[in-house]
Amino acid sequence: MAASEALSISVASVVEDVLQKHGNPAKGLDLESRRAEEAALRRYEAASWLRKMVGVVAAKDLPAEPSEEEFRLGLRSGMILCNVLNKVQPGAVQKVVESPNDPALIPDGAALSAYQYFENVRNFLVAVGEMGIPTFEASDLEQGGISARVVNSVLALKSYQEWKQTGGTGVWKFSGNAKPVTSVTVKQFVRKNSDPFANSLSRNSSQSEKSLNSLCHDADVSKMPSSQPLSALVHALLSDKRPEEVPQLVESVLSKVVEEFEHRIGTQNDQANQPRQVTSKDFSLSQGKSFMKSSDNSKVLVKGITASSHMYSLAQAASGYHRVLDENRRLYNEVQDLKGSIRVYCRVRPFLSGQSSQMSTIEHFEEGNIAIRAPSKYGKGLKSFSFNKVFGPSATQAEVFSDMQPLIRSVLDGYNVCIFAYGQTGSGKTYTMSGPKELTEQSQGVNYRSLGDLFCLAEKRRDAFRYDVAVQMIEIYNEQVRDLLNKIRNSSQNGLNVPEASLVPVSSTSDVIHLMNIGQRNRAVGATALNDRSSRSHSCLTVHVQGRNLTNGTTLRGCMHLVDLAGSERVDKSEVTGDRLKEAQHINKSLSALGDVIASLAQKSAHVPYRNSKLTQLLQDSLGGQAKTLMFVHISPEPEAVGETLSTLKFAERVATVELGAARVNKDSADVNELKEQIASLKAALARKGGEPAPSLHSGSSSPERCRGKGGDFSPLCSNQNSGDALIKSSRHRQPMLDVANIEANTKSTRRQKTHSFDLDELLKNSPSWPPVNSPGRNNYGDDDKDMDSGEWVDKIMVNKQDSLTKAENPFNCWETNNGNLSESFFQKYFPDGTKLYSEQSYNMFNGSNQCEVTNADYLDELDAGTSDSSEPDLLWQFNHTKLPTLSNGGSKTKKLDAKPAKSPDLSKSMIPTPSRKLPNGTPPMRNGRQISAEGKRRIANRK
Numbered sequence: 037m038a039a040s041e042a043l044s045i046s047v048a049s050v051v052e053d054v055l056q057k058h059g060n061p062a063k064g065l066d067l068e069s070r071r072a073e074e075a076a077l078r079r080y081e082a083a084s085w086l087r088k089m090v091g092v093v094a095a096k097d098l099p100a101e102p103s104e105e106e107f108r109l110g111l112r113s114g115m116i117l118c119n120v121l122n123k124v125q126p127g128a129v130q131k132v133v134e135s136p137n138d139p140a141l142i143p144d145g146a147a148l149s150a151y152q153y154f155e156n157v158r159n160f161l162v163a164v165g166e167m168g169i170p171t172f173e174a175s176d177l178e179q180g181g182i183s184a185r186v187v188n189s190v191l192a193l194k195s196y197q198e199w200k201q202t203g204g205t206g207v208w209k210f211s212g213n214a215k216p217v218t219s220v221t222v223k224q225f226v227r228k229n230s231d232p233f234a235n236s237l238s239r240n241s242s243q244s245e246k247s248l249n250s251l252c253h254d255a256d257v258s259k260m261p262s263s264q265p266l267s268a269l270v271h272a273l274l275s276d277k278r279p280e281e282v283p284q285l286v287e288s289v290l291s292k293v294v295e296e297f298e299h300r301i302g303t304q305n306d307q308a309n310q311p312r313q314v315t316s317k318d319f320s321l322s323q324g325k326s327f328m329k330s331s332d333n334s335k336v337l338v339k340g341i342t343a344s345s346h347m348y349s350l351a352q353a354a355s356g357y358h359r360v361l362d363e364n365r366r367l368y369n370e371v372q373d374l375k376g377s378i379r380v381y382c383r384v385r386p387f388l389s390g391q392s393s394q395m396s397t398i399e400h401f402e403e404g405n406i407a408i409r410a411p412s413k414y415g416k417g418l419k420s421f422s423f424n425k426v427f428g429p430s431a432t433q434a435e436v437f438s439d440m441q442p443l444i445r446s447v448l449d450g451y452n453v454c455i456f457a458y459g460q461t462g463s464g465k466t467y468t469m470s471g472p473k474e475l476t477e478q479s480q481g482v483n484y485r486s487l488g489d490l491f492c493l494a495e496k497r498r499d500a501f502r503y504d505v506a507v508q509m510i511e512i513y514n515e516q517v518r519d520l521l522n523k524i525r526n527s528s529q530n531g532l533n534v535p536e537a538s539l540v541p542v543s544s545t546s547d548v549i550h551l552m553n554i555g556q557r558n559r560a561v562g563a564t565a566l567n568d569r570s571s572r573s574h575s576c577l578t579v580h581v582q583g584r585n586l587t588n589g590t591t592l593r594g595c596m597h598l599v600d601l602a603g604s605e606r607v608d609k610s611e612v613t614g615d616r617l618k619e620a621q622h623i624n625k626s627l628s629a630l631g632d633v634i635a636s637l638a639q640k641s642a643h644v645p646y647r648n649s650k651l652t653q654l655l656q657d658s659l660g661g662q663a664k665t666l667m668f669v670h671i672s673p674e675p676e677a678v679g680e681t682l683s684t685l686k687f688a689e690r691v692a693t694v695e696l697g698a699a700r701v702n703k704d705s706a707d708v709n710e711l712k713e714q715i716a717s718l719k720a721a722l723a724r725k726g727g728e729p730a731p732s733l734h735s736g737s738s739s740p741e742r743c744r745g746k747g748g749d750f751s752p753l754c755s756n757q758n759s760g761d762a763l764i765k766s767s768r769h770r771q772p773m774l775d776v777a778n779i780e781a782n783t784k785s786t787r788r789q790k791t792h793s794f795d796l797d798e799l800l801k802n803s804p805s806w807p808p809v810n811s812p813g814r815n816n817y818g819d820d821d822k823d824m825d826s827g828e829w830v831d832k833i834m835v836n837k838q839d840s841l842t843k844a845e846n847p848f849n850c851w852e853t854n855n856g857n858l859s860e861s862f863f864q865k866y867f868p869d870g871t872k873l874y875s876e877q878s879y880n881m882f883n884g885s886n887q888c889e890v891t892n893a894d895y896l897d898e899l900d901a902g903t904s905d906s907s908e909p910d911l912l913w914q915f916n917h918t919k920l921p922t923l924s925n926g927g928s929k930t931k932k933l934d935a936k937p938a939k940s941p942d943l944s945k946s947m948i949p950t951p952s953r954k955l956p957n958g959t960p961p962m963r964n965g966r967q968i969s970a971e972g973k974r975r976i977a978n979r980k
């Protein structure tokens with residue numbers, strides 16, 4: 037007799053017990069009493085069935101709800117057993133010995149009668165044994181015998197009969213027993229779907245809570261005989277949990293269920309003197325067969341035995357489902373990361389209020405696939421697209437964020453990350469990145485959540501790392517880069533606004549929220565027919581993180597760009613004129629340039645035209661470098677948007693094919709840090725010798741030596757609330773950086789200067805670096821990288837990486853450092869020895885300036901080359917666009933693993949929806965629009 041055949045476990049009670057223990061371990065159920073109750077219920081079920089089979093007259097000696105003793109005595113003669121067996125399987129027992137006496141009156145041990153009913157019992161056991169039904173020992177019907185084994189055997193026979201009744205053919209296999217059905221506690225388990233596992237497997241992995249609920253619903257928990265319904269237990273358990281805690285919790289509960297189940301099975305095995313431990317595999321396999329035989333594929337009422345085993349299998353499947361899904365995703369992501377692919381998540385915006393009667397063009401979506409119903413104009417039929425993930429209209433902000441959460445960890449692990457939102461105007465880009473206008477905690481977008489998570493994680497790692505964080509917000513408006521967090525000072529001389537600061541240290545989520553509100557207000561927005569809050573610019577929030585390993589002194593620098601692109605829109609839909617047309621053309625141009633870059637990358641072209649727009653320069657290192665890049669592509673569900681939707685999805689699908697190469701960790705060993713400090717000291721000494729104010733590593737007073745800042749008179753937001761207010765106030769007067777640059781250039785002429793027009797490059801040269809670049813030298817970390825744990829995104833071999841210019845090629849030695857992240861000096865000045873120091877001088881250091889002082893740097897260059905070979909130790913803002921000339925010259929330094937052009941349709945112009953704005957005539961110009969435009973033209977003319 038197989039061990040599994042004698043087992044009898046109720047999964048429902050196991051789940052309930054585990055949930056109760058989870059909710060309040062102190063209130064664990066009295067398992068013993070529960071088990072006794074369970075055994076009694078099973079006995080009643082067996083007795084009831086036997087009575088039903090032979091009729092109450094023949095079964096008069098067997099009460100409907102017998103005690104153990106009554107059960108044993110009632111069956112002791114073997115007559116009921118044999119007669120029932122013959123009904124189930126006619127002729128199974130050839131001759132049933134009828135006792136002349138009332139068997140119930142036969143005293144235990146009476147020899148003659150014992151022989152008579154021994155015959156019956158033996159015949160019964162032989163017959164059921166041949167049928168594959170669990171048997172018991174004849175002595176189990178004697179005093180002291182194990183009546184539970186008799187119960188098991190009877191219930192197995194019952195199960196066999198049910199199987200036969202439902203048309204079972206072939207070899208019957210016992211599938212375990214369940215709680216009995218009695219008149220008192222009717223338990224019917226409704227199977228909602230004949231294949232619940234397939235059903236659950238199609239669910240979103242981030243919806244663990246749903247999975248748990250569905251687990252309970254599938255079991256029809258409301259009908260379970262429990263002191264507390266399972267649903268109540270589930271809710272009690274989950275009520276105080278954060279969504280991100282749910283998956284682990286579910287996993288933990290399910291593994292405990294499995295554990296407990298196996299424990300109980302083991303206990304039963306012991307009781308049954310059958311030491312073989314039944315594995316969950318045995319159990320679910322046998323269950324599976326049994327179920328398939330008894331299922332009618334649509335709706336099956338599964339009672340008793342089957343329900344129990346179904347529950348178990350369901351619990352198992354749900355548990356396994358999460359593990360398998362996680363594993364699949366991890367492996368898939370690893371493959372993607374090894375290829376350096378850009379991840380693409382698609383999000384469908386819901387219909388907005390007042391639109392609900394419309395038909396959605398989204399035919400269906402699940403996991404990574406989406407199908408759009410296209411009208412004949414676009415080639416009638418369903419168009420399917422595949423992405424890493426598709427979020428439907430009802431996806432919450434939390435769900436969307438949870439899928440990209442590992443990236444946050446990556447930033448803290450020293451990786452560069454870029455997340456950007458792409459899509460038609462009004463499709464929900466800003467909603468995803470920031471949230472709706474009326475922001476609540478639930479509706480906060482990726483930006484807020486990322487920063488919140490970042491601080492949270494940093495706090496958790498407090499014992500091992502000390503992290504310093506600073507943020508920067510810019511926008512690209514009409515091909516001009518603007519600093520959204522800039523403290524603006526009105527220049528009394530010429531009336532032009534001057535940016536004062538662009539990088540602000542933050543120490544908490546509220547600092548960030550405050551800053552982002554400022555930045556958001558400063559975005560160029562204007563009314564359009566499609567979206568009255570339509571942004572007219574690309575915005576980018578950059579988060580710089582530096583972490584010092586408190587144990588070994590290594591430093592990690594991560595950087596994250598969160599980019600909300602301006603809306604894409606076809607020109608032919610546009611009716612815009614004037615300034616709006618100009619804006620649209622700029623947006624169009626930059627998105628087309630983005631398409632060109634993507635196309636070149638997809639084809640692995642030698643030359644990637646990054647320089648064609650500010651946007652592509654901004655994203656250069658995220659698109660072609662070592663960053664982990666995620667694109668959220670947004671689509672609207674309205675039929676009139678279907679053209680945009682299709683072209684957006686086509687573009688996005690191409691983006692997904694781009695292989696960027698390996699993301700790399702930015703890590704400096706303690707030795708490197710030490711050397712950098714030495715170099716910084718030497719530089720300071722040299723500067724002093726040259727009669728200039730000595731730069732100080734820790735005083736924050738060094739910036740004037742190299743990158744001249746403006747004489748700002750305010751403190752950072754996080755350290756001075758008043759200054760924050762001032763920042764808000766003054767930042768309303770935005771000024772194109774172009775203008776600022778020239779003012780700067782004109783007011784400073786005594787030192788060696790490099791005066792440029794103030795485009796993105798200029799800004800970046802003098803600001804904390806833009807999309808981080810790791811110079812070749814800096815990235816020679818060798819095996820160190822392997823130590824880094826970056827969550828789902830794995831370290832990779834770098835491919836297709838653009839080399840930065842070497843120092844020698846760098847025309848501006850104040851830009852020579854290419855570590856691509858917040859400079860050492862920044863952290864040394866802002867966070868010396870763990871203290872946030874933000875002096876007026878140090879703050880000035882961050883002020884955008886287009887001038888780089890070059891002082892006695894040749895000697896220092898030698899030093900640098902001999903040490904960290906690429907990393908400017910401090911004092912200078914690290915400019916990471918020094919490689920741009922290389923790129924524009926045809927990318928001669930580009931390393932390609934595979935230079936063979938991939939099959940890649942031209943996705944640039946044809947696929948990028950040409951942005952334009954449908955603006956009602958007479959729309960008021962944006963606040964600075966005209967002035968910027970005029971000034972911009974003047975500056976551009978000057979440059980020429």
Ligand SMILES: Nc1ncnc2c1ncn2[C@@H]1O[C@H](COP(=O)(O)OP(=O)(O)OP(=O)(O)O)[C@@H](O)[C@H]1O
Nearest residue numbers: 385461462463464465466467472567570571602603
């Ligand atoms: N997932 C969503 N759930 C609910 N409302 C949404 C969602 N996505 C977008 N919306 C709403 O749709 C409108 C347009 O969204 P949003 O402003 O984010 O679009 P956008 O793509 O950023 O537009 P633009 O390119 O013009 O800036 C807003 O009112 C926003 O609140």
